Amino acid sequence: MAASVQFGEALVLGLASGPACIAACGPVIVPSLLTERAGLQANAQFLLVFLGARLVGYLLFAIGAWELGALASMLPGSRMLMSGVIYVMLACSLIWYAYSARRMCSPSCSGSRLVNIGETKSRGAGGASVLGLLTGFSLCPPFVVAGIRAAQLSSVAQAVLFFSIFFVGTSVWFVPLAGLSCVTRNEAVVTVARIAMVLIAIYYGSMGIVMMLGGKGNGH
């Protein structure tokens, strides 16, 4: 009974945190999806890989939080440094992803369906997993709350299960993103997405450096 209450709590926490997760992951996932091939299958595949890697990130953190003890890993100073490093890595990944997307317009973007290029498929899986993993480590507040809660459980297996259920709750909110598959992929869309990724990468990179240097996260 106690176990079901705990895991019910994980699901509710995940569902409640979903909008925040979408908002947090949006700057990464929306432009990335727009540089993928059009079509529900390609977008769903990207989303699955992204979410799977995000889950791996969550679970690794859950195990670490349980092993190290929640409070030590949640100290503001160490959290800020870790967030800064992750932000910088995320920025680099986004820039690499935007650069590699130039092949999406080769040989021609004039048609509404892109030519299926072999490299595109492998870029999609590798890029999606890196972005998902880094996003999973991004230590947004609901993630931290779930981490503290998971670390209070009696075994690492329970902590992993708690996080997994929390993850399922948040992931429900990502399903509508598959609707981006309806957007035509042409030179305009891909170029817009690439430039947007670079701008977002610049923001994350700047914030990451500020956090690593111990500064406040924004200019307010």
Added chain:
Amino acid sequence: MATNVRLPRTVSPAPRTIGRSLLLTSPIIVWSILMFANPNTQGDRRSQIAGAITAVFMIALFFMMMRTGTTYRCRRLFFVSLGILFPVGFIHNVIAARGTMGIPIEEMIAGRTPFCFMPIPLLILPAAFTRTLVFPGSILPNGGMSGGGMAAMVGIWLAITLVIGKGWCSYACFFGGIEEGIAALPKRAKIRKIDVRWRYGPWAVLLAMVLLSLALFEPAYCMWLCPFKAVSEYVAARNTVGLVQNGIFVTLFAGLVIVLPLLTKKRTQCSIFCPFGAFQSIFNKTSIFEVKIDQTRCQPCVLCQNACPNMSLSRESIARGETLMSCMKCGACVDVCPRQAVVWHIKGTEVAVKPERARLMFLYAAWAMAVMFGGSIIAQGLTTILHFLA
């Protein structure tokens, strides 16, 4: 059109007579009197004089548009005046109210940050999710620099956009005139070839800023990228990040609003960066007025494409007989076409059948908005100048 008719090499609009031009200007004369005969300024002589000068200025420009049959130059003169006089009035008011262009946190907490139209697209998603406006202003007037409040700016933006769509960027935006004036200074462009993909820049900035605004719950464009903070106001830096933000906007203003327009003779901030412009482009789909190309007259000389300050024409779009979605309805392409192939058009009518009727209907709507909104800002700027001269 019969194919065996030989067109003259160039066709220019025939000037109207003075009497006919005055007749066509008369609605604008009435409108301007209505707009500037403001009982609230009866006791303020400077405001009355400024209002009168502005009314005469706007009427004269419209008269010239009717007389010459061209649009762009007269519109540009109004728009540049707006771009110059807005900061004159605004910065004066800001310094009079708080002594500095920097917005202190006290003003933000008090909800007295003036709201311009730029953050509108950024506020939509956070408001939709949480009913929260992520801007340190007030919804209704709140004294100080809050002006009419956020609701008033949203109201006027929506009303003007309903009437002229992306014509906002040519007849209402109080920032664009600065770079349009600077772009007009050189005789020739030093940089003539611009990669057409830069045209997607505003959409990319819009996408990035909308997503970041939702993620961070702040107006990301205002905090990080808006170059026009250089001629209005900015968040006073309280830490390193604040200094970086202020450095960014100064750099962007220098680059996008001064240097690049001088080199390219284009409105580069508008055409490759402004996210609000991309947002306004959506409303070109709903606007009844547009610019089209009569394929029977066009011999693709691409003078229109070169003349467009916003890169809203391409060879492909010319071949299709239309402008791109980003068209600001400034009239440059229409005026430059030697064959009068580029014409004003009302959607649903035949292209190039009575284009002057379409032009007149559009100009009455657009100029009415320009007199009402831009004219009031010009008058405020003139009042400030008269205050210093007296």
Added chain:
Amino acid sequence: MRLRAKLAYTAAGLTLLAALLVPFLLMGLFTRTFAAMDLHVDEMYSGGPTVRTVQSGAYSIAIHRPVYPHMLQNERPFVQLDWKPVSALPGRVSDVVDIDGDGRPDVRVSFEAPKDPKTPLRVNVEPLSLRYEAMRNVGKEQYSRLIVRVDDAILIRVPLANQ
């Protein structure tokens, strides 16, 4: 003239009519509609609504509802306290405030109330319950942790402790 063209000109005519109505009707209508939409300015800026006012002699202390940042805002949860009017404050203020209204004191707030509005403000907040954080000479670096003078009030935002 074809029907389509007639409809098009009608629409253009209606647009002209709309232009005439903008300053007299449309602008006000859209403004009032937006104002009536049950939107509010982010409480991180506004400090949240006032829930209680405590009278202390010639001045009062307004206690706001605690503000919790949206999930990705880089701020702490806080509660705002307003001392006003500044003109009625003694030179040195030291008040014990029961923030949550449970009858038990929560924080002791001490600050100098200078006559010159440009004088920097310094505050000492001593938490008397575990719910609030201590603050000392904090200035105005963050929205969730500051002391500022706004018009005729001194505003102090006390962060809530990590729980």
